[in-house]
């Protein structure tokens with residue numbers, strides 16, 4: 496049910512599919528992938544997949560593990576030594592102290608979202624999520640038939656949640672609050688004091704917080720995305736979700752994890768077991784090397800994105816396209832509608848006329864069609880080239896609207 500899968504549109508297909516999987520807005524990425532397939536030399540700033548290679552020592556660890564017979568299922572919750580490394584890694588970066596038996600290793604953090612949703616939400620329970628936000632959380636809630644409560648953020652708070660925004664959406668059915676910090680698609684960071692206020696509210700109103708910290712090590716300037724479960728009284732009501740995909744450029748290895756309170760984890764672990772049996776053994780060995788090996792590769796990756804971020808932002812400034820201040824992750828969320836056409840139309844034109852792929856914010860549940868996400872997943876020369884192509888498309892749009 497990925498967004499790139501061909502949607503079932505026939506009447507017969509609709510009759511046979513469950514209503515809960517007839518998702519809205521699933522066509523945009525498919526359509527853009529189709530357009531791109533027929534074009535030469537497309538600059539892809541769409542997906543959140545770093546162009547960087549996995550660091551060499553991690554690749555070697557994966558190869559060695561295969562040679563040594565890591566070709567079997569592992570413990571369903573993940574290899575014990577990897578779970579220990581995860582626990583140590585969370586604590587090393589200021590997070591809560593978990594026991595390895597309260598950690599589950601999953602095929603990417605993505606699957607964890609569905610396990611958590613299935614494990615926590617009954618139909619009608621309310622899941623609060625920032626919008627724009629990371630769309631699979633919306634899909635997970637839809638599958639469970641929970642009620643999705645979208646908390647709209649805007650440029651006024653640099654697209655970050657505040658406790659007051661959350662409070663305004665709480666009802667007696669509110670059960671789970673999703674925090675994604677740094678945010679995707681917005682690339683913004685919730686300030687630590689605001690995270691503390693949100694957590695105080697979660698305690699007051701008895702919410703479970705799913706804290707998606709997958710980008711927490713990719714932050715810029717003096718921004719800091721604080722680990723939620725380490726805040727006083729939060730460990731017992733927080734599920735920390737993360738993985739190695741982003742910080743170690745390991746998207747294709749498919750290793751993520753979640754850690755949570757002792758009373759929730761056995762049941763959630765069983766759902767994971769039923770879904771996957773275990774996460775791939777070779778991926779787990781590589782993740783173990785990532786977490787226990789030298790960490791300078793993470794800083795190199797972070798710096799690479801930081802340099803690209805500055806280049807892209809300077810280019811957008813020249814084009815007169817405003818954007819949310821990118822403080823973390825590797826995205827710039829830009830108000831492309833400022834050029835005179837709605838964001839979805841801008842993305843279509845940028846692709847077909849400029850051969851640059853970016854994604855409209857609507858994919859991520861944005862309630863306007865003003866913004867688009869640009870991923871920093873190309874080299875600086877390619878970003879310059881993308882900006883030049885973008886300038887050409889902006890120029891064409893503006894000439895049309897002035898009737899020239």
Ligand SMILES: Cc1ncc(COP(=O)(O)O)c(C=O)c1O
Pocket residue numbers: 543602603604605606629675678679707709737738739740746749750751
């Ligand atoms: C906010 C966020 N969380 C989790 C994930 C899942 O990543 P993975 O499944 O590769 O661990 C992503 C991927 O883009 C993401 O953006």
